[in-house]
Amino acid sequence: MSVREESDWDHLIRGDSNALRDLKIWWEVRSKELGNGDCVWTPQDEKVCGKTNEASAHSEEEEEGEGWMSFDPDFGHYRGADGKARGFEPAQGAAGANPILEGLKWWFPLAGGEYADSVTGKTLTAVNSPTSETGPAGVSETSMGVSAGDSNYVHSTDSYFRTVAESTGAGPETYYPFTCTFWVYMASGAHTWIMGDTNQWQCYKYPSGGHQMHCGVKANGSYWRLANTSGSGLSDSTWYFFAFRYYGHGYESDGSVGSWVNGKRVNRVSGSAGSGSIAETGTQDCCGESLQTGAGITFGGAGTATGRLAMVGYWDRVITDAEVLEIYNTTLGGGGYPF
Amino acid sequence: MSIETVKASAEIQLEALKVTLLPLQEEWAESHTRYWQGRQNPQELPRNGVSGTVDPDLARRPMPSWEDFGVTLPDSIPYSVRCDEFVCEGCHLGHDDLVTGFFVLVLFTWGSNPEIRWIKRSKYEGGAWTDEDWVSEQMGPIV
Numbered sequence: 392m393s394v395r396e397e398s399d400w401d402h403l404i405r406g407d408s409n410a411l412r413d414l415k416i417w418w419e420v421r422s423k424e425l426g427n428g429d430c431v432w433t434p435q436d437e438k439v440c441g442k443t444n445e446a447s448a449h450s451e452e453e454e455e456g457e458g459w460m461s462f463d464p465d466f467g468h469y470r471g472a473d474g475k476a477r478g479f480e481p482a483q484g485a486a487g488a489n490p491i492l493e494g495l496k497w498w499f500p501l502a503g504g505e506y507a508d509s510v511t512g513k514t515l516t517a518v519n520s521p522t523s524e525t526g527p528a529g530v531s532e533t534s535m536g537v538s539a540g541d542s543n544y545v546h547s548t549d550s551y552f553r554t555v556a557e558s559t560g561a562g563p564e565t566y567y568p569f570t571c572t573f574w575v576y577m578a579s580g581a582h583t584w585i586m587g588d589t590n591q592w593q594c595y596k597y598p599s600g601g602h603q604m605h606c607g608v609k610a611n612g613s614y615w616r617l618a619n620t621s622g623s624g625l626s627d628s629t630w631y632f633f634a635f636r637y638y639g640h641g642y643e644s645d646g647s648v649g650s651w652v653n654g655k656r657v658n659r660v661s662g663s664a665g666s667g668s669i670a671e672t673g674t675q676d677c678c679g680e681s682l683q684t685g686a687g688i689t690f691g692g693a694g695t696a697t698g699r700l701a702m703v704g705y706w707d708r709v710i711t712d713a714e715v716l717e718i719y720n721t722t723l724g725g726g727g728y729p730f
Numbered sequence: 731m732s733i734e735t736v737k738a739s740a741e742i743q744l745e746a747l748k749v750t751l752l753p754l755q756e757e758w759a760e761s762h763t764r765y766w767q768g769r770q771n772p773q774e775l776p777r778n779g780v781s782g783t784v785d786p787d788l789a790r791r792p793m794p795s796w797e798d799f800g801v802t803l804p805d806s807i808p809y810s811v812r813c814d815e816f817v818c819e820g821c822h823l824g825h826d827d828l829v830t831g832f833f834v835l836v837l838f839t840w841g842s843n844p845e846i847r848w849i850k851r852s853k854y855e856g857g858a859w860t861d862e863d864w865v866s867e868q869m870g871p872i873v
Binding site for chain 2: 519540693
């Protein structure tokens with residue numbers, strides 16, 4: 392594999408997001424004995440490497456060829472045409488990578504009828520056959536469609552969140568911030584859309600007062616406390632991009648320490664690709680709930696949602712307004728992960 | 731009717747459905763590779779012990795309805811029944827195995843502000859049943 396444009400490597404090393412996304416790489420594969428430390432990806436997505444203390448590995452199953460490789464946002468990898476060659480994952484969250492990737496714990500494109508997490512590779516379980524629909528950028532099969540009547544959704548019981556030891560506590564020192572961003576296209580009625588942490592936090596549409604997006608967390612495992620998009624008059628069958636930011640137990644929404652104050656913000660971004668503007672549509676600073684931890688996530692409620700969902704991301708930090716806008720502009724422009 | 735009465739009645743129905751559905755599902759899976767999906771019936775969850783009317787023709791087309799699949803339900807019940815099919819492809823890192831199975835559920839709502847949805851389900855996977863306890867979820871309105 393060789394790179395034609397050396398200057399692109401400079402951008403890549405510095406973590407320039409556009410360079411990461413737009414970079415094209417020339418690949419060449421020739422059958423050969425692999426030396427120590429040499430690695431290749433086979434067409435079956437297996438990594439074959441030469442080993443130090445063993446007879447050298449041989450890439451017999453690697454298909455010879457050459458061509459341009461570009462970044463495939465659906466897979467989070469560089470790939471050649473028809474998946475003929477597979478390259479590397481751009482760095483995620485590491486120093487030098489795009490800062491927006493810091494703290495990104497999972498990212499589900501929900502495209503093509505697949506429910507894989509671009510960050511971890513884990514796959515969600517599909518219940519009652521969710522459909523594959525046109526997404527927010529107008530591209531077919533780039534979102535997941537669900538219907539309450541069909542009781543379909545996707546979920547996982549894998550651990551996607553911090554452990555109890557990392558997040559419990561009784562005072563303001565407890566700090567468990569997170570951000571969840573997502574695209575949603577809703578039909579009428581009240582539906583749960585995203586449930587996290589064994590239903591310890593969720594975002595869902597509520598039909599009163601103009602359709603509202605409610606995002607909140609459970610107060611001590613009992614009633615919900617949340618920021619509502621009151622009066623925002625969300626329309627049916629329209630794509631919306633939301634960011635739910637929870638500032639952590641004991642913290643106000645400006646990040647300052649408060650006494651049993653828990654900042655929550657729901658933001659909605661609108662506008663054309665590249666010129667989105669962010670609005671604060673739901674706020675709450677109250678209640679002192681202590682976010683409990685658990686495992687598992689559910690998209691599309693558990694048989695209670697009708698509409699579509701796409702590109703759901705989760706960070707274990709509060710991302711900035713600028714980052715929210717970057718996600719919006721990137722995904723609406725047809726891009727995906729990473730940004 | 732108390733909530734405990736509704737739960738007890740639903741549990742009896744759940745056990746009966748497990749017995750009825752298993753041979754039907756195994757036969758269906760042989761020819762379809764996946765399991766049949768039974769839509770929530772009654773569609774609107776019964777609330778506070780008030781029975782809802784069962785629609786024997788309710789179906790997720792092209793799959794057959796409850797009745798056509800071979801399941802006879804009571805005319806009215808104070809809870810809903812559902813049969814969810816699940817598929818998980820490559821759920822476990824490094825494996826491409828296809829995991830399939832199905833849930834049988836009984837569910838109803840109780841109370842108001844907040845309204846609570848109660849669910850009990852049994853999971854069939856890998857030739858064995860796993861019975862889960864009742865779980866509750868707040869359905870809203872949220873305060």
